[in-house]
Amino acid sequence: MNAPAPRFTPKDPAFEARIRASFLTQRYLALLGTTLETVRPGYVEMHLSGRPDLLQQHGYFHGGAIASLFDSASAYAAFTLIPSHETILTVEYKLNLLAPGKGDRLIVRAQVIKPGRTLTVVQADAFGASAEGESLCATTIQTLMAVPERPLTPSD
Amino acid sequence: MNAPAPRFTPKDPAFEARIRASFLTQRYLALLGTTLETVRPGYVEMHLSGRPDLLQQHGYFHGGAIASLFDSASAYAAFTLIPSHETILTVEYKLNLLAPGKGDRLIVRAQVIKPGRTLTVVQADAFGASAEGESLCATTIQTLMAVPERPLTPSD
Amino acid sequence: MNAPAPRFTPKDPAFEARIRASFLTQRYLALLGTTLETVRPGYVEMHLSGRPDLLQQHGYFHGGAIASLFDSASAYAAFTLIPSHETILTVEYKLNLLAPGKGDRLIVRAQVIKPGRTLTVVQADAFGASAEGESLCATTIQTLMAVPERPLTPSD
Amino acid sequence: MNAPAPRFTPKDPAFEARIRASFLTQRYLALLGTTLETVRPGYVEMHLSGRPDLLQQHGYFHGGAIASLFDSASAYAAFTLIPSHETILTVEYKLNLLAPGKGDRLIVRAQVIKPGRTLTVVQADAFGASAEGESLCATTIQTLMAVPERPLTPSD
Numbered sequence: 001m002n003a004p005a006p007r008f009t010p011k012d013p014a015f016e017a018r019i020r021a022s023f024l025t026q027r028y029l030a031l032l033g034t035t036l037e038t039v040r041p042g043y044v045e046m047h048l049s050g051r052p053d054l055l056q057q058h059g060y061f062h063g064g065a066i067a068s069l070f071d072s073a074s075a076y077a078a079f080t081l082i083p084s085h086e087t088i089l090t091v092e093y094k095l096n097l098l099a100p101g102k103g104d105r106l107i108v109r110a111q112v113i114k115p116g117r118t119l120t121v122v123q124a125d126a127f128g129a130s131a132e133g134e135s136l137c138a139t140t141i142q143t144l145m146a147v148p149e150r151p152l153t154p155s156d
Numbered sequence: 157m158n159a160p161a162p163r164f165t166p167k168d169p170a171f172e173a174r175i176r177a178s179f180l181t182q183r184y185l186a187l188l189g190t191t192l193e194t195v196r197p198g199y200v201e202m203h204l205s206g207r208p209d210l211l212q213q214h215g216y217f218h219g220g221a222i223a224s225l226f227d228s229a230s231a232y233a234a235f236t237l238i239p240s241h242e243t244i245l246t247v248e249y250k251l252n253l254l255a256p257g258k259g260d261r262l263i264v265r266a267q268v269i270k271p272g273r274t275l276t277v278v279q280a281d282a283f284g285a286s287a288e289g290e291s292l293c294a295t296t297i298q299t300l301m302a303v304p305e306r307p308l309t310p311s312d
Numbered sequence: 313m314n315a316p317a318p319r320f321t322p323k324d325p326a327f328e329a330r331i332r333a334s335f336l337t338q339r340y341l342a343l344l345g346t347t348l349e350t351v352r353p354g355y356v357e358m359h360l361s362g363r364p365d366l367l368q369q370h371g372y373f374h375g376g377a378i379a380s381l382f383d384s385a386s387a388y389a390a391f392t393l394i395p396s397h398e399t400i401l402t403v404e405y406k407l408n409l410l411a412p413g414k415g416d417r418l419i420v421r422a423q424v425i426k427p428g429r430t431l432t433v434v435q436a437d438a439f440g441a442s443a444e445g446e447s448l449c450a451t452t453i454q455t456l457m458a459v460p461e462r463p464l465t466p467s468d
Numbered sequence: 469m470n471a472p473a474p475r476f477t478p479k480d481p482a483f484e485a486r487i488r489a490s491f492l493t494q495r496y497l498a499l500l501g502t503t504l505e506t507v508r509p510g511y512v513e514m515h516l517s518g519r520p521d522l523l524q525q526h527g528y529f530h531g532g533a534i535a536s537l538f539d540s541a542s543a544y545a546a547f548t549l550i551p552s553h554e555t556i557l558t559v560e561y562k563l564n565l566l567a568p569g570k571g572d573r574l575i576v577r578a579q580v581i582k583p584g585r586t587l588t589v590v591q592a593d594a595f596g597a598s599a600e601g602e603s604l605c606a607t608t609i610q611t612l613m614a615v616p617e618r619p620l621t622p623s624d
Contacts, residue, residue: 145431
């Protein structure tokens with residue numbers, strides 16, 4: 001999107017606390033060493049450090065690690081705008097790898113571009129970052145769906 | 157694709173050994189506990205076990221883990237058909253999450269649907285699997301590019 | 313999808329008549345000379361003839377014409393499975409152009425691969441066809457949403 | 469993309485004349501009444517008027533018409549940056565329909581976000597426009613490939 005980021009009013013005033021609590025329960029994100037940085041209405045930033053086991057054979061971030069960070073950051077960006085009794089499912093996304101993900105950190109910035117009662121569309125960019133600066137390495141557009149939150153049941 | 161899988165003649169007769177050797181060097185795939193099962197011309201099958209740190213809060217496979225398995229299996233499927241002096245870069249993909257990834261194993265089957273000198277298109281499906289059977293949970297279509305293999309350099 | 317097409321039970325027994333009536337009101341489809349061939353639960357086939365004004369400079373079907381046929385056939389495929397008080401909106405799609413669309417006819421076959429109360433996923437293929445046979449030229453995966461049908465209002 | 473548009477130096481100084489000449493030969497674009505507005509390095513803007521036969525049953529631009537405009541504008545945006553002996557093929561794209569395409573004009577703005585010797589990535593937005601202003605209705609990301617231009621042959 002070439003336009004400035006839209007401004008949103010969250011439906012759940014406690015959205016940030018809810019997202020930070022959810023983040024702490026995600027063992028997969030802990031496995032990758034993901035950190036949750038900024039959380040704002042319609043926007044989330046997450047990082048990965050350049051741990052050797054997140055890189056591929058040429059020393060760049062592995063495509064799967066990039067996809068994992070995109071998946072989580074986009075879901076949380078959509079999550080910032082839903083009411084407290086709902087949760088978010090990822091419906092689909094498209095991801096373009098534009099350049100090697102190079103550096104000692106991977107940064108994903110996810111921005112809601114179209115909120116909706118049922119469906120939300122998020123655009124996110126990934127940057128390889130080091131002391132020299134940041135460089136765009138991948139971009140994605142994702143569709144997410146708000147669904148009623150439900151308690152965990154034994155059949156889960 | 158509703159048609160039967162096409163038959164391909166690999167350009168590198170040692171393609172399977174080359175892929176299995178590459179797989180062993182991928183620390184990210186080791187981190188997730190990925191296993192490389194079938195390797196055939198134009199086709200690769202890979203698995204993940206239902207380790208708790210690959211699941212999300214409801215006990216289903218995390219979307220990032222599914223994406224990671226798709227990314228690798230699709231790249232290796234394209235890899236089966238290239239000459240020995242080339243390697244594969246993922247250009248882009250689209251992924252639809254169709255149902256929760258449920259079970260004690262995640263299976264990804266990746267099939268080349270359009271090989272090409274430069275670009276290869278792969279279609280892949282993911283299934284949650286348990287003693288009761290398999291159930292489709294996600295599907296992807298990926299575009300990959302063959303590029304000359306180059307030696308590692310200090311700047312990598 | 314490498315699996316056989318699933319079988320579906322339509323919620324609106326008059327689905328075919330409803331789709332054929334809708335088709336006749338679509339002036340854009342008439343402009344392109346689209347024909348609606350098969351309509352079955354979860355499946356629609358549509359054609360375009362190789363009119364010179366549907367071709368690009370090399371005599372192949374124009375990408376926009378292929379996209380238009382995909383858009384309509386996928387929407388009608390989803391339409392076959394919804395109740396009579398709902399209609400279908402296209403949410404998003406991904407389209408890969410695999411080979412030139414060559415021949416005197418373009419055939420699109422659209423198949424629901426995942427029906428749902430709200431979202432439906434359709435996979436469709438396009439074939440250039442002539443007396444010599446058919447040849448796959450493009451493939452798409454589309455996400456569609458069922459929404460309540462509403463009467464036309466002056467503000468439409 | 470949330471960053472400012474990059475600046476590009478075209479390889480063919482006559483790129484605009486070449487694109488405008490190509491545009492005039494496209495009978496499909498003439499059928500839809502497409503107009504080619506701005507052509508700049510890495511950027512193209514094209515329009516459609518709100519002719520009744522480009523609209524669907526609710527009076528909004530038909531999804532196929534939007535896709536057709538995206539397809540052409542994105543290809544020409546990539547075209548602005550290639551050398552004079554090459555041409556552009558669309559490899560694949562992803563399109564999200566965000567809101568009804570409303571108004572008496574449809575505007576597509578296509579911007580190269582990643583140029584490359586072989587592959588170019590373009591991001592484009594579509595806006596419904598009227599006297600009241602413009603409103604974003606769809607967005608796409610497209611991958612295009614530069615290939616050698618070849619003379620027309622009888623088998624085309």
